[in-house]
Amino acid sequence: MVKTSPNRMRSVTDARSGLNALLADAEDGITTHIVKNSKIVAHLVPSNALILDGAVDLLDQMLTRLAFDAAADSARWLIDGQLANAGDFMGELLAWAWTTDLHVFCFTLAHYHRALERQIGHDLTREMLLPGVETALGSAMSGSEIREVRSYLLGELYWRDYYPNVNGPLSYRPNHATPTRS
Structure with a gap:
């Protein structure tokens, strides 16, 4: 990537x-x-570029662990049942994934969301999650980029394709191949 x-x-x-x-x-x-x-x-790319060619399981494990750790850190940012901030680290990770590979972005956010729910002991709706994700994205993205992410996340493709399969491996791709931002 x-x-x-x-x-x-x-x-x-x-x-x-x-x-x-x-x-x-x-x-x-x-x-x-x-x-x-x-x-x-x-x-x-330079010869020393970090390439995970054929190491999808490793990337899967790294992203899942990072999402889990970030959820543990940001659980304290629940205010009146709404996530106020997913944290700068999660914002930087999601911003990188958004600009690198939309599938990795979706996979990482879905794992973060589920890990955060496990941390707090109840479901978090999209409306409860998105404000904190948007705040976190501010550490690495412009306002227009954050609005693009918000627009995508308010659509149905992400929620339909990733949430039934949140425990699936990163190598899973939705039936419509590569996720699209429109």
């Missing part, structure tokens, strides 16, 4: 003609995203 940087996107043609320069950038630790028809199709 690679967090995309808009200023590091290159068309296939530009990447082909400037491959030597891009390889030098990779040697210097800079990632480049290769774009074809307005869609990222590849990443040219």
Whole structure:
């Protein structure tokens, strides 16, 4: 998974003609995203990039544990039955996942939500959860990005696809393949 940087996107043609320069950038630790028809199709990453290729179980375990730990920390932020803040760490983790892989974002948030419910001993509705998630996202996202996340979470795809399967592995993907933000 690679967090995309808009200023590091290159068309296939530009990447082909400037491959030597891009390889030098990779040697210097800079990632480049290769774009074809307005869609990222590849990443040219430094040789020491953290890659979990084939290690989905490891990522699954890491995200689940991080969500569990963050829930334990943020349970104290329940005010009048509503989550006031999921915490900066959870905000940064969710912001990273949102910009990196929507499926990882959904998986992580669903696990956090269920772990938080276990911590407090009762269900938390979407309306009780979202204010604290939005506050936490403020540590790493702009207002417009947070509104985009809110709009997605107010839709039904996330709740339909991830909550019946919250205990499933990260390798689970909804029937409609990759989750979409619309």
